[in-house]
Amino acid sequence: MSQSYESCALCDTRKRSIEYELPIGTIVACERCGLVSLVDSETSELVTCSYDAGYYHAAAGNASVGYTDYFGSEATSRDSFARSLAVGLTTRFPAARKTLDIGCGGGYLVRALADRGLDARGVDTSAFAVAHGVEGTAGRLVEGTMSVMADVAPFDIVTMMDVIEHLPDPVSAIRGAFSFLREGGSLVVLTPRYGGALLQRQGTEYVHFNSDHMYYFTEQTLSAVLRKATGSDVATQDVLSTLMDWHVAVPADVQHKYTADRDSIIAVVTRELDVLRGAGLLQFVNHLLDVLSATTITNQQDIRRVDDDEVFDADRRHEPASV
Ligand SMILES: [Zn+2]
Numbered sequence: 061m062s063q064s065y066e067s068c069a070l071c072d073t074r075k076r077s078i079e080y081e082l083p084i085g086t087i088v089a090c091e092r093c094g095l096v097s098l099v100d101s102e103t104s105e106l107v108t109c110s111y112d113a114g115y116y117h118a119a120a121g122n123a124s125v126g127y128t129d130y131f132g133s134e135a136t137s138r139d140s141f142a143r144s145l146a147v148g149l150t151t152r153f154p155a156a157r158k159t160l161d162i163g164c165g166g167g168y169l170v171r172a173l174a175d176r177g178l179d180a181r182g183v184d185t186s187a188f189a190v191a192h193g194v195e196g197t198a199g200r201l202v203e204g205t206m207s208v209m210a211d212v213a214p215f216d217i218v219t220m221m222d223v224i225e226h227l228p229d230p231v232s233a234i235r236g237a238f239s240f241l242r243e244g245g246s247l248v249v250l251t252p253r254y255g256g257a258l259l260q261r262q263g264t265e266y267v268h269f270n271s272d273h274m275y276y277f278t279e280q281t282l283s284a285v286l287r288k289a290t291g292s293d294v295a296t297q298d299v300l301s302t303l304m305d306w307h308v309a310v311p312a313d314v315q316h317k318y319t320a321d322r323d324s325i326i327a328v329v330t331r332e333l334d335v336l337r338g339a340g341l342l343q344f345v346n347h348l349l350d351v352l353s354a355t356t357i358t359n360q361q362d363i364r365r366v367d368d369d370e371v372f373d374a375d376r377r378h379e380p381a382s383v
Contacts, residue, residue, distance in 0.1 A: 070095045087269065096281070097275050109271055135194070141317065151307050158216050159181065162223055163221065166194045169182070171197050174200060183209050206240070218246075226273065234285060243333045244331065251277050254268075279325060292330070294329050299322075
């Protein structure tokens with residue numbers, strides 16, 4: 061049977077090789093760039109998923125996709141990971157004040173960042189998730205696609221935690237998220253790692269094979285998507301190494317989750333100052349030196365002038381009142 065696949069979101073070609081046949085569809089890899097996606101076995105189109113109540117609570121809907129009990133039994137572990145991330149982000153980006161979590165779900169990360177004093181916001185297309193936002197997120201979560209946050213931009217940090225694999229066009233999603241950053245701000249992307257030890261061990265039972273995941277990224281294809289969307293070369297790293305680099309004392313449950321149950325990678329893309337992009341590094345450094353030396357000279361003149369004024373004023377204060 062000859063298959064006609066959609067154009068690859070990363071490189072535009074239509075050729076795929078089959079990686080796994082699953083009950084939920086077929087896992088295929090782009091023959092040119094290696095980007096992996098889940099397609100319907102009959103139509104070869106990307107699978108889609110709805111994020112209603114059934115997605116967040118298996119008893120209310122389809123037990124084969126989504127969460128068992130997102131706001132119930134899973135709340136503690138979600139909160140624990142969110143708090144670890146929040147510690148890491150505030151350590152890594154100490155000057156950050158305003159953050160946006162795209163695909164915020166019930167707002168666990170938004171709450172954890174708000175608790176650390178940040179102006180934290182979240183946006184999610186799921187009306188159910190936003191309506192059931194966790195305690196402490198009132199007024200911080202907005203229902204909709206990320207574009208509804210354009211009026212509130214720019215942000216110091218934009219996060220996409222386990223989100224990019226759910227979106228039909230990962231390149232334009234990253235491009236949109238990146239455009240919400242102020243100059244010098246950073247985009248943090250976390251996604252399951254495809255091709256790692258967990259996949260090798262679990263095969264067709266791989267924990268991340270779900271019908272809500274349209275795409276699966278290796279370190280290489282995640283970097284390629286980020287490069288295409290932002291123009292930056294970005295390295296990726298596993299979750300625990302990243303948290304340790306950010307000086308997080310990783311709690312046992314988070315440690316266990318990312319060693320035994322999950323394999324995920326994180327990438328950080330920083331939006332350069334426009335002057336760096338436009339004028340080049342050398343010119344920027346020269347500009348900085350000019351500013352610095354001008355400031356120094358101005359300060360010296362100010363100091364001298366203040367000294368003179370003080371002496372003058374002091375002398376005048378001792379003058380006898382005029383007659
Ligand atoms: Zn491709």
